[in-house]
Amino acid sequence: xxxxxxxxxxxxxxxxxxxxxxxxxxxxxxxxxxxxxxxxxxxxxxxxxxxxxxxxxxxxxxxxxxxxxxxxxxxxxxxxxxxxxxxxxxxxxxxxxxxxxxxxxxxxxxxxxxxxxxxxxxxxxxxxxxxxxxxxxxxxxxxxxxxxxxxxxxxxxxxxxxxxxxxxxxxxxxxxxxxxxxxxxxxxxxxxxxxxxxxxxxxxxxxxxxxxxxxxxxxxxxxxxxxxxxxxxxxxxxxxxxxxxxxxxxxxxxxxxxxxxxxxxxxxxxxxxxxxxxxxxxxxxxxxxxxxxxxxxxxxxxxxxxxxxxxxxxxxxxxx
Amino acid sequence: xxxxxxxxxxxxxxxxxxxxxxxxxxxxxxxxxxxxxxxxxxxxxxxxxxxxxxxxxxxxxxxxxxxxxxxxxxxxxxxx
Numbered sequence: 001x002x003x004x005x006x007x008x009x010x011x012x013x014x015x016x017x018x019x020x021x022x023x024x025x026x027x028x029x030x031x032x033x034x035x036x037x038x039x040x041x042x043x044x045x046x047x048x049x050x051x052x053x054x055x056x057x058x059x060x061x062x063x064x065x066x067x068x069x070x071x072x073x074x075x076x077x078x079x080x081x082x083x084x085x086x087x088x089x090x091x092x093x094x095x096x097x098x099x100x101x102x103x104x105x106x107x108x109x110x111x112x113x114x115x116x117x118x119x120x121x122x123x124x125x126x127x128x129x130x131x132x133x134x135x136x137x138x139x140x141x142x143x144x145x146x147x148x149x150x151x152x153x154x155x156x157x158x159x160x161x162x163x164x165x166x167x168x169x170x171x172x173x174x175x176x177x178x179x180x181x182x183x184x185x186x187x188x189x190x191x192x193x194x195x196x197x198x199x200x201x202x203x204x205x206x207x208x209x210x211x212x213x214x215x216x217x218x219x220x221x222x223x224x225x226x227x228x229x230x231x232x233x234x235x236x237x238x239x240x241x242x243x244x245x246x247x248x249x250x251x252x253x254x255x256x257x258x259x260x261x262x263x264x265x266x267x268x269x270x271x272x273x274x275x276x277x278x279x280x281x282x283x284x285x286x287x288x289x290x291x292x293x294x295x296x297x298x299x300x301x302x303x304x305x306x307x308x309x310x311x312x313x314x315x316x317x318x319x320x
Numbered sequence: 321x322x323x324x325x326x327x328x329x330x331x332x333x334x335x336x337x338x339x340x341x342x343x344x345x346x347x348x349x350x351x352x353x354x355x356x357x358x359x360x361x362x363x364x365x366x367x368x369x370x371x372x373x374x375x376x377x378x379x380x381x382x383x384x385x386x387x388x389x390x391x392x393x394x395x396x397x398x399x400x
Binding site: 076163171 | 327328329334337338339340341342343344345346347348349350351352355363365368371372373374375376
């Protein structure tokens, strides 16, 4: 049996489930928020799991696909509890919930994993170093916290600023502030304080186009994104212009770059993930980041790669 | 490359700017028409027995193409 571990709102699972149903293959979907809503009994002695009154046949689980498991802050439980509990209590409950999820994945440790739970959250900066070790080009990268150092870097060329962690959206009454990749405007820097929080900046790569790649078990499914054709998407394709959508087309990477990607993914132990690259106007391919649980519908549908079917086939093949 | 969109830093006092990272200071504002209505719709999740999904989002806003334009998927297996 295949175990699908994620959150209720993960639409990627819905599409893979359609293929598993089509193949008539047994699966169990376990959403992190189900553990907060339904009755749940995880026993370590003896090892057993009971969900909503039903015993899960743990020995029958041979392969586990793990995605966005544990997003406590997105659960309806969190929404309801937030106005009632002290903030520290809610933070503590989040940690305890993570511990429970970790116990559940530890119970299934010797199964075949599509994305091992220890690799769900990777450090962007460490990944840049690993990619470089595997022969991939990366943008010149710095972390600075003094304006004088930033100005020195700016004197050598244009810079971009991006979050060293996942981005967030800050909500306002009539819109949102988005932490997308942004150009570092020297004029704007003039208004900043002499000191600021340690921040990631990279040399701006003049790009021909962006590439989004879905990696699955040694195969690279690549898509070119012509984001440089509009000022709004020039630095970050996610800042979409709905009136003039960006073109997404299938793309074949040079064999040497694909080899570098395979070497990188093998080195860090990931068998699945979404990777962002840039093709520079200098002809080089620059690795930007990897997201182990990145959504891949955005690559599958425009390029007709049928990635949901491929994921389902991978899971079925390893459930033997 | 100067981006004239409103930045988070524009609304911060000089004394507070040092507590932020560059990426936050440079976060740009995107106005969203009907934000409250969209959020209310997004909060209104459905239970889909078909997908064993209790947070099934029937509507998505301002997202990249992650779903094909097709028939609305079934909410329960009995709908099929």
